[in-house]
Amino acid sequence: MMNHRVLILGGTTESRELAGHLSAKRNIEVVLSLAGRTRDPIGYPVPLRIGGFGGPGGLAEYIDERKIDLLIDATHPFAAQMSRHAALAALETGVEFFAVSRPAWRQTEGDRWIEAGSVADAVYKLGANTRRVFVTLGRQELAPLSGAPHHSYIVRSVDPIDPPLAVPDARYIQARGPFALAEERTLLAGEKIDVVLAKNSGGAATYAKIVAARELGVEVVLIRRPERQDVETVETVRDAVSLAHQRLASVA
Numbered sequence: 350m351m352n353h354r355v356l357i358l359g360g361t362t363e364s365r366e367l368a369g370h371l372s373a374k375r376n377i378e379v380v381l382s383l384a385g386r387t388r389d390p391i392g393y394p395v396p397l398r399i400g401g402f403g404g405p406g407g408l409a410e411y412i413d414e415r416k417i418d419l420l421i422d423a424t425h426p427f428a429a430q431m432s433r434h435a436a437l438a439a440l441e442t443g444v445e446f447f448a449v450s451r452p453a454w455r456q457t458e459g460d461r462w463i464e465a466g467s468v469a470d471a472v473y474k475l476g477a478n479t480r481r482v483f484v485t486l487g488r489q490e491l492a493p494l495s496g497a498p499h500h501s502y503i504v505r506s507v508d509p510i511d512p513p514l515a516v517p518d519a520r521y522i523q524a525r526g527p528f529a530l531a532e533e534r535t536l537l538a539g540e541k542i543d544v545v546l547a548k549n550s551g552g553a554a555t556y557a558k559i560v561a562a563r564e565l566g567v568e569v570v571l572i573r574r575p576e577r578q579d580v581e582t583v584e585t586v587r588d589a590v591s592l593a594h595q596r597l598a599s600v601a
């Protein structure tokens with residue numbers, strides 16, 4: 350039987366799980382691509398390639414050279430540029446292509462959400478009064494916080510924030526999800542947090558902070574997702590596995 354080659358654009362829990370499921374089949378070779386943002390990527394069950402492709406043209410070249418049969422965009426819902434590039438490269442090469450993206454969180458009873466269009470907008474929406482803010486953004490996204498130095502920040506990230514923020518009162522917690530509800534409740538209550546600043550990432554791994562905020566009546570300034578391309582998208586790993594098999598069956 351001919352081997353099929355699958356390229357997964359990753360950086361998410363879903364990408365790792367999907368890679369595991371697909372590579373368990375003997376006739377499927379999976380390569381998982383990471384941007385290289387996390388210093389120490391862990392627990393991947395397939396070969397990794399790390400770093401940008403050099404734009405959509407570079408990705409198209411990679412697909413052609415490696416004779417990729419199926420491209421799966423399993424990047425984070427906020428990785429809008431990579432998703433755009435993936436759609437363009439798929440168009441250019443004609444490779445089989447789809448995306449997997451978990452649904453956004455929906456506001457429910459008791460949530461005190463203020464939605465924002467960007468990090469800068471979110472920081473503006475923290476307001477003029479001094480507040481204690483729990484920040485769960487990536488280290489590349491924090492620059493706008495320096496524009497609101499009157500707040501107290503507790504920033505949680507996977508990698509260290511270096512250099513630190515240019516604000517007088519910021520503390521840093523280094524941790525990798527998933528986070529348990531009890532843990533989040535203790536953190537929000539113990540630190541007397543007034544407001545959580547987060548992205549609407551969706552999924553279970555980081556949802557506990559939203560539940561804890563709801564329970565404690567804490568406000569959440571939540572950054573909306575960027576628009577995605579109009580490509581076929583499934584929401585779960587399970588659906589991604591079956592669509593991948595379907596698409597590979599149609600490849601000669």
Ligand SMILES: NC(=O)c1ccc[n+]([C@@H]2O[C@H](COP(=O)([O-])OP(=O)(O)OC[C@H]3O[C@@H](n4cnc5c(N)ncnc54)[C@H](OP(=O)(O)O)[C@@H]3O)[C@@H](O)[C@H]2O)c1
Nearest residue numbers: 359360382383384401402403404424425427428429430431
């Ligand atoms: N944004 C988030 O909130 C977030 C959260 C968790 C995980 N992640 C993961 O972190 C990575 C970077 O996210 P981002 O928001 O910075 O992306 P982005 O803004 O959409 O992408 C910027 C550039 O990084 C490179 N890149 C991104 N994802 C890549 C991948 N999987 N493999 C190879 N190159 C990649 C591409 O460079 P070239 O143009 O040179 O190809 C892309 O143009 C993604 O893999 C994403 O899944 C992001």
